Amino acid sequence: MKTINLDIQHALFFAEKQYEALEASSVEALTTLEKHTGAGNDFLGWLDLPKETTSELVARINATAKRLQENCDYVVCVGIGGSFLGAKAVNTALADNFEYYYAPNPNEPKVLYAGQNISEDYISELEKLLTGKRFGIIVISKSGTTTEPAIAFRILKEKLENEAGKDAAKDLIVAITDEKKGALRTLADQEGYETYIIPDNVGGRFSVLTPVGLLPIAVAGHDIQKLLDGAANMAQTVEHPSPENPAQTYARMRNALYQSGKKIEILVNFEPKLHYFAEWWKQLYGESEGKDGKGIFPASVDFTTDLHSMGQWIQDGERTIFETVLSVAKPAVERRVPSDEANLDGINYLAGKRVDEVNKMAELGTQMAHVEGGVPNMRIELDRLDEYTLGQLIYFFEFACGVSGYMLGVNPFNQPGVEAYKKNMFKLLKKPGYEA
Numbered sequence: 038m039k040t041i042n043l044d045i046q047h048a049l050f051f052a053e054k055q056y057e058a059l060e061a062s063s064v065e066a067l068t069t070l071e072k073h074t075g076a077g078n079d080f081l082g083w084l085d086l087p088k089e090t091t092s093e094l095v096a097r098i099n100a101t102a103k104r105l106q107e108n109c110d111y112v113v114c115v116g117i118g119g120s121f122l123g124a125k126a127v128n129t130a131l132a133d134n135f136e137y138y139y140a141p142n143p144n145e146p147k148v149l150y151a152g153q154n155i156s157e158d159y160i161s162e163l164e165k166l167l168t169g170k171r172f173g174i175i176v177i178s179k180s181g182t183t184t185e186p187a188i189a190f191r192i193l194k195e196k197l198e199n200e201a202g203k204d205a206a207k208d209l210i211v212a213i214t215d216e217k218k219g220a221l222r223t224l225a226d227q228e229g230y231e232t233y234i235i236p237d238n239v240g241g242r243f244s245v246l247t248p249v250g251l252l253p254i255a256v257a258g259h260d261i262q263k264l265l266d267g268a269a270n271m272a273q274t275v276e277h278p279s280p281e282n283p284a285q286t287y288a289r290m291r292n293a294l295y296q297s298g299k300k301i302e303i304l305v306n307f308e309p310k311l312h313y314f315a316e317w318w319k320q321l322y323g324e325s326e327g328k329d330g331k332g333i334f335p336a337s338v339d340f341t342t343d344l345h346s347m348g349q350w351i352q353d354g355e356r357t358i359f360e361t362v363l364s365v366a367k368p369a370v371e372r373r374v375p376s377d378e379a380n381l382d383g384i385n386y387l388a389g390k391r392v393d394e395v396n397k398m399a400e401l402g403t404q405m406a407h408v409e410g411g412v413p414n415m416r417i418e419l420d421r422l423d424e425y426t427l428g429q430l431i432y433f434f435e436f437a438c439g440v441s442g443y444m445l446g447v448n449p450f451n452q453p454g455v456e457a458y459k460k461n462m463f464k465l466l467k468k469p470g471y472e473a
């Protein structure tokens with residue numbers, strides 16, 4: 038079932054020559070990815086996750102989720118980067134915008150996040166919220182040695198043990214980490230936590246369809262099988278090179294734009310639930326392509342909100358940007374603009390129209406203005422926000438990222454630059470072994 042559509046017509050004419058010239062390169066990159074013959078080919082496990090995730094694993098994840106749902110009002114996911122953003126993206130896209138203003142219902146815990154920053158206020162205020170509450174922890178770290186989640190987990194584990202007792206706490210903590218190595222693996226084995234494995238051949242930013250994303254998404258009450266089914270459907274759609282292949286087309290178009298001087302890609306949404314999807318996408322493309330002095334800078338905006346802040350720059354600033362718009366065709370509910378006798382605000386001309394119709398006209402008007410202003414525009418239409426569609430979109434972007442990185446001539450599956458700040462921080466904090 039096709040539920041996402043890519044339209045490049047408003048980007049093509051900005052870089053038509055480059056796009057034509059890149060056909061062979063896009064076919065070669067896609068073939069390299071599919072045949073596992075390129076750089077970083079030991080990190081391609083994500084390609085097969087949709088079809089290789091067994092029904093046994095899905096059932097086990099759902100059973101763990103049910104246990105946490107039954108025993109917790111809050112479940113804190115502790116992790117950062119690829120061990121945070123995928124779950125946050127999907128859970129935000131599928132949640133009610135105001136879910137955190139409602140009290141938790143029985144068997145419907147609120148999923149919270151920690152370890153994605155080192156803010157003393159953040160962790161202290163989270164502790165305050167959790168005081169006296171039934172809570173559990175999913176601690177996620179592939180390396181098992183990342184500082185941010187290690188600090189948050191140490192604090193939250195201590196709190197849970199103090200409040201629930203060490204024995205009960207053990208059953209309320211689930212660790213997702215490497216099969217054998219890392220401090221978190223050692224700790225989880227010693228303490229007897231339930232654990233899930235992050236496959237060796239799946240990098241953090243490609244791990245949302247492993248237990249890293251699947252468990253927190255299941256705990257939030259979403260159907261992870263549908264997410265995997267959507268991804269499997271997209272895997273079939275993109276596996277062969279073809280002018281109709283949407284992932285190949287997206288990768289080819291963005292490289293053509295890059296070659297024509299468009300160095301920044303802005304992922305645009307008109308639906309606030311997609312804010313964190315853009316954060317996930319930024320890590321995916323930023324860490325995959327930003328290396329060797331190359332790479333499109335991935336940015337994002339939430340429209341129409343940011344049209345009132347960033348709109349001026351996008352319309353009139355330096356012409357080095359292009360936009361990729363995520364447009365959701367069908368909102369979940371229907372609401373129309375009411376009529377008002379006094380009409381003091383002058384919007385009676387909108388009375389009776391759906392709020393979404395106004396949003397769609399804002400989108401179209403923005404596209405016309407930006408294209409006119411020299412900003413190429415690609416548009417990805419999603420039928421609706423549900424698990425299946427998000428599964429498709431995740432796999433689409435992951436696959437296109439691999440193709441695009443190979444076209445750019447980088448290894449899209451390593452991240453040597455992520456280590457630089459850590460070395461300095463460890464030195465400043467006098468971590469043993471880093472004093473020199």
Ligand code: PA5
Pocket residue numbers: 117118119120177178179180181182183186240241242324452455
């Ligand atoms: O993509 C990456 O590898 C990083 O962004 C990691 O996801 C992030 O640093 C978290 O790493 P870990 O899961 O090992 O704690």
